[in-house]
Each structure stands twice: as structure tokens, then as C-alpha cells.
Amino acid sequence: MTTASAPPAVVGVIGGGRMGAGIAQSFAVAGSRVVVAERDGSAAGAATERIVGGLRRAAGRGTPTGAADVDVADRITVVPSVGELPPDADLVVEAVHEDASLKAGLLTAAEDVVHDGCVLASNTSSLSVTELAAALRLPGRFLGMHFFNPVPVSALVELVLAADTAAPTLAAAVRWTHALGKQDVVVKDSPGFASSRLGLALGLEAIRMVEEGVADPEAVDTAMRLGYRHPMGPLRLTDVVGLDVRLAIAEHLHKTLGERFAPPRLLREKVARGELGRKTGQGFYRW
Structure with a gap:
């Protein structure tokens, strides 16, 4: 560059x-x-x-x-x-x-x-x-x-x-x-391009893991930060981006790319409660 x-x-x-x-x-x-x-x-x-x-x-x-x-x-x-x-x-x-x-x-x-x-x-x-x-x-x-x-x-x-x-x-x-x-x-041009498509796939799976009780948000994020050298875990990143933004993108990719991008129930529930992440003070973390 x-x-x-x-x-x-x-x-x-x-x-x-x-x-x-x-x-x-x-x-x-x-x-x-x-x-x-x-x-x-x-x-x-x-x-x-x-x-x-x-x-x-x-x-x-x-x-x-x-x-x-x-x-x-x-x-x-x-x-x-x-x-x-x-x-x-x-x-x-x-x-x-x-x-x-x-x-x-x-x-x-x-x-x-x-x-x-x-x-x-x-x-x-x-x-x-x-x-x-x-x-x-x-x-x-x-x-x-x-x-x-x-x-x-x-x-x-x-x-x-x-x-x-x-x-x-x-x-x-x-x-x-x-x-x-x-x-x-x-x-x-493709639904979600490269960045949103890959980032959302990881974020949705992380939300499903929390929903299923596999691990809490901090454990999931720590695993990705220390195990895969991500600067920020997928759930904290979801809070920064905004859960409502992530839900809108997931709904679009669900329509265009299929069931693998279906929004998890937990994501919908948090958005419905107004827990949108950093901008509202509460998402998967308290800000």
C-alpha cells in the first residue's frame, strides 16, 4: 500500500x-x-x-x-x-x-x-x-x-x-x-461481501453457543482472542457493532444465502428488550 x-x-x-x-x-x-x-x-x-x-x-x-x-x-x-x-x-x-x-x-x-x-x-x-x-x-x-x-x-x-x-x-x-x-x-458484489459474511457467521455461532449454554460470553471471546489471536472476541464485537445492526444483516443474509444465517433466538430477544450493545449500555456485556 x-x-x-x-x-x-x-x-x-x-x-x-x-x-x-x-x-x-x-x-x-x-x-x-x-x-x-x-x-x-x-x-x-x-x-x-x-x-x-x-x-x-x-x-x-x-x-x-x-x-x-x-x-x-x-x-x-x-x-x-x-x-x-x-x-x-x-x-x-x-x-x-x-x-x-x-x-x-x-x-x-x-x-x-x-x-x-x-x-x-x-x-x-x-x-x-x-x-x-x-x-x-x-x-x-x-x-x-x-x-x-x-x-x-x-x-x-x-x-x-x-x-x-x-x-x-x-x-x-x-x-x-x-x-x-x-x-x-x-x-x-455478493450478499455480505467478504467481511460481513465471514464476521457474521462467526458472531452468530458464538451467540448460539451462549444460547445453548456451551460457555458464557467472556469464555467464548477469550478463546478467540488467545486461541486465534483475534483482537476482540465475536460477542464483544457484536456489542460494538450493535445487536440491532447484526440482526438486520443476519435477516438479509438469511433471505439470500439460506438457513446457516438464521438469527439465533437469543439475538432476537436481546434486540426486542433494547439490549443493543455499547450504544445502550447493555448487550452481551454491560458497558
């Missing part, structure tokens, strides 16, 4: 949640001017607070992804609608929750704003990028850019090729991934 690549000059991010805020922070640190589009003024205000908080936390850790240089924060603007994305954007990344119709509608709206040379990308972790591309006027400019949580410190971006993704589109995405100091992996 080369770190000499230049970032896109102007980046649009659709959605200022945890993932969108992290994507915006990462590109701003790399030197891009970033505009984050939210659905309304209230959501834009919340996104601004989330981004500023992420920059402060990174600065407190003394990492280069923080806001030690105030210019980083100054490079990020939050607007209350997709229609206010910059027309001169080189890249627009959609980063809303896993709803195909919502994503397609937002990408279509963005396409109406930006110039024809702008690359459009979705941060989807499991939905078909080929189906999302079908809503676009210029599908060759589109691909999946699957970032990982927390975005500023994660080392990977999974680049997912839709059926019509053009070679220059992929080449630009690879360059920009390297400009962020991250490694790319390129995969073809």
Missing part, C-alpha cells in the same frame, strides 16, 4: 451518524474539504456534535486522527439536506442505515446535484451494490466503500464492485483509500 496518494479535494457524506461522522473525520484529517448532509436541521446539529466529539476524543488519545490542528474541524461542514451537497464534489459516500430504498433514493438525489465525474459510493455492509447502482443514471461511477467502525482508527476499506462499476471508478477509490492510510480489499 502506498501512502503517497492524494485525497479527493471535496467529499460529500450522506448521513452524520457514527459511521458517517467517522468517514467525514477521516477525509478531513487527510486534507479533504468535507460536507456532511443530514435529513433536517435537528439531525444536522446532532451530527455536528458527534463529529466534534470524535475529533476531541482522538485528540485526547494523541492520535493523528484528531483535531490537534483546528483546521481539521474547519474543513467539515454539516448541511440539512442532500440538495446542499457541493456540486464540485469528487466523491460522495452514502452512510445511512441498511435500508435499500432509502439508500437508493439518497444516491439518486445526490446524483442530481454533483457533476458527472463525481464518484458515488455506499457504505453498505451487506446490501447489493448492483441493485443500488440500478437506480442511478450513471451506474459506472458507483461502487461500495465499506468502512469499519470506528472509522478513524480502522485499517480496512472493503471496495465492492457492482456489475457496471467502471475501472476508473475503482482506481480512484483505491487511491483515496490509500490517501486515508488504509488498506483496500476488492470484492465482487
Whole structure:
């Protein structure tokens, strides 16, 4: 991987949640001017607070992804609608929750704003990028850019090729991934791609083991950390990702790939109780 690549000059991010805020922070640190589009003024205000908080936390850790240089924060603007994305954007990344119709509608709206040379990308972790591309006027400019949580410190971006993704589109995405100091992996469009499909398979089996009384969450996670050198066990990772997010991906892969991805009863019960992991303070662990 080369770190000499230049970032896109102007980046649009659709959605200022945890993932969108992290994507915006990462590109701003790399030197891009970033505009984050939210659905309304209230959501834009919340996104601004989330981004500023992420920059402060990174600065407190003394990492280069923080806001030690105030210019980083100054490079990020939050607007209350997709229609206010910059027309001169080189890249627009959609980063809303896993709803195909919502994503397609937002990408279509963005396409109406930006110039024809702008690359459009979705941060989807499991939905078909080929189906999302079908809503676009210029599908060759589109691909999946699957970032990982927390975005500023994660080392990977999974680049997912839709059926019509053009070679220059992929080449630009690879360059920009390297400009962020991250490694790319390129995969073809398939349910769950490579990362979500494999990660979910392990996570669901770990949940089944707890459900069946094979071991408690700490034992399962310790076995994978010390026995297989995973930096984090699959159940703690499920808490970090969000049990509701894992359930949504499992339901999608269950429909597309079959029974081996059927969500365990325990996962459904915890989501129904609001035990969604770190973001609610309780999942398989108390946070």
C-alpha cells in the first residue's frame, strides 16, 4: 500500500451518524474539504456534535486522527439536506442505515446535484451494490466503500464492485483509500461481501453457543482472542457493532444465502428488550 496518494479535494457524506461522522473525520484529517448532509436541521446539529466529539476524543488519545490542528474541524461542514451537497464534489459516500430504498433514493438525489465525474459510493455492509447502482443514471461511477467502525482508527476499506462499476471508478477509490492510510480489499458484489459474511457467521455461532449454554460470553471471546489471536472476541464485537445492526444483516443474509444465517433466538430477544450493545449500555456485556 502506498501512502503517497492524494485525497479527493471535496467529499460529500450522506448521513452524520457514527459511521458517517467517522468517514467525514477521516477525509478531513487527510486534507479533504468535507460536507456532511443530514435529513433536517435537528439531525444536522446532532451530527455536528458527534463529529466534534470524535475529533476531541482522538485528540485526547494523541492520535493523528484528531483535531490537534483546528483546521481539521474547519474543513467539515454539516448541511440539512442532500440538495446542499457541493456540486464540485469528487466523491460522495452514502452512510445511512441498511435500508435499500432509502439508500437508493439518497444516491439518486445526490446524483442530481454533483457533476458527472463525481464518484458515488455506499457504505453498505451487506446490501447489493448492483441493485443500488440500478437506480442511478450513471451506474459506472458507483461502487461500495465499506468502512469499519470506528472509522478513524480502522485499517480496512472493503471496495465492492457492482456489475457496471467502471475501472476508473475503482482506481480512484483505491487511491483515496490509500490517501486515508488504509488498506483496500476488492470484492465482487455478493450478499455480505467478504467481511460481513465471514464476521457474521462467526458472531452468530458464538451467540448460539451462549444460547445453548456451551460457555458464557467472556469464555467464548477469550478463546478467540488467545486461541486465534483475534483482537476482540465475536460477542464483544457484536456489542460494538450493535445487536440491532447484526440482526438486520443476519435477516438479509438469511433471505439470500439460506438457513446457516438464521438469527439465533437469543439475538432476537436481546434486540426486542433494547439490549443493543455499547450504544445502550447493555448487550452481551454491560458497558
